[in-house]
Amino acid sequence: MNEKIIDKIGWFAALMGVVMFFSYIDQIRLNVSGQIGSVILPIATMINCIAWSSYGFLKLKKDWPMVVSNGFGVILAAITIITAIIFR
Secondary structure, eight states: OOHHHHHHHHHHHHHHHHHHHTTHHHHHHHHHTTOOOOSHHHHHHHHHHHHHHHHHHHSSSOOHHHHHHHHHHHHHHHHHHHHHHHTO
16 A cells, blocks of 8 residues: 555544544543543543553654654543542
């Protein structure tokens, strides 16, 4: 398969990953308003995203779509965890 097409698929997958991670914004809003959610899923998400970001960054040929999309996941999962703990 053409390398350009594969790169486009990678960036599309990264974009969809970011869209998926933005669903945490609603949970953050609920946490702040007093409807605290579980911290188990965001903790698992953050660990997973750290692992995938590290993998993509440490490869000889950096996998930037993987690094970027999972970087958003780390940030949003961390904010979700913090708001769930602070607003308990």
